[in-house]
Amino acid sequence: MGLAETDLYEPIRRFLEEEGYEVQAEVKDCDIAARKDGRLVVVELKRSFQLKLVYQAMERQRLTEYVYVAIPRPKKGQREKSWKDMLRLLKRLEVGLLTVALDSPLQSVEVVLEPSDSMVWKKKKKEAAVLREMDGRNVSANTGGATRKKIVTAYRERTLELCCILEGRTEVTYDQLRQLGLEEGQLAILRSNFYRWFRRISRGVYALSEEGEAALAEPAYGQVVAYYREKHQHKEEV
Structure with missing residues (x-):
C-alpha cells in the first residue's frame, strides 16, 4: 500500500x-x-x-x-x-x-x-x-492500507465550524472571525450561505439561523460539532 x-x-x-x-x-x-x-x-x-x-x-x-x-x-x-x-x-x-x-x-x-x-x-x-x-496473532504490528444521506464533506465541516462560532452570539462580524483565525475562504461560506444556516444582519455581520441551530443538533454531525465547540470555547477562554 x-x-x-x-x-x-x-x-x-x-x-x-x-x-x-x-x-x-x-x-x-x-x-x-x-x-x-x-x-x-x-x-x-x-x-x-x-x-x-x-x-x-x-x-x-x-x-x-x-x-x-x-x-x-x-x-x-x-x-x-x-x-x-x-x-x-x-x-x-x-x-x-x-x-x-x-x-x-x-x-x-x-x-x-x-x-x-x-x-x-x-x-x-x-x-x-x-x-x-x-x-494466532498476539501483537498487531501491521499497518493496513444503512445508507447515510448526509455526507460530511470538507465544505460542510467548515460551515459547521462557523455555526459553532455563531452559536450563542447575537451577531458576529468579519473582523471578529478574522481575529479567531478564520481564512477568507470561510468568510465566503457566510456570504454564499449555501445551506441557509446563517442570517445576514447587515454588510459583514451575520447570525445563526434556525436551520443552523437544527444542523448543530443533527446526530450525523455530532462528532464534528463537539470538536469545534471545544476548539472555539478554548480560544475564548485563552
Whole structure:
C-alpha cells in the first residue's frame, strides 16, 4: 500500500474499535480484518476509487458478506456524477463504502453504504481461515492500507465550524472571525450561505439561523460539532 492507504488505516482502526471490533491489518491479503460476535468485516483501502479496488472487494466477498471499500472523502460530496456512478456500482455489487476525512483534524469516518445482506454465503471455510489467522496473532504490528444521506464533506465541516462560532452570539462580524483565525475562504461560506444556516444582519455581520441551530443538533454531525465547540470555547477562554 502507498502512503495514502496507510493514512486511512488509523482512523478506520479507531472507528471499528469504538464499535467494539477486534482489528488487525494484512490478514490473508485483507487490508483490514475485524471481528465482533463472530462477524468478520473486511475493509480494502485505496487513495481513490478505481477498478482495482472493486476487484479486490469482489475477491473479499469470497470470505465474508461484510466487505467495505475505504477512500478519502470527496471534496464535492454527492454533487459529482462520478460519485453517484460509484455508489450505483457498489450498491449493485453489494459492497459497503467508508470515507475518511483526511483533510480534517478530526479524520472522521463516514459509513456511506452498508453491504447488502441479501446474498447467500457458502465460503465459511475461508472465513474460518481468516479468523484462525487473527487468533494466532498476539501483537498487531501491521499497518493496513444503512445508507447515510448526509455526507460530511470538507465544505460542510467548515460551515459547521462557523455555526459553532455563531452559536450563542447575537451577531458576529468579519473582523471578529478574522481575529479567531478564520481564512477568507470561510468568510465566503457566510456570504454564499449555501445551506441557509446563517442570517445576514447587515454588510459583514451575520447570525445563526434556525436551520443552523437544527444542523448543530443533527446526530450525523455530532462528532464534528463537539470538536469545534471545544476548539472555539478554548480560544475564548485563552
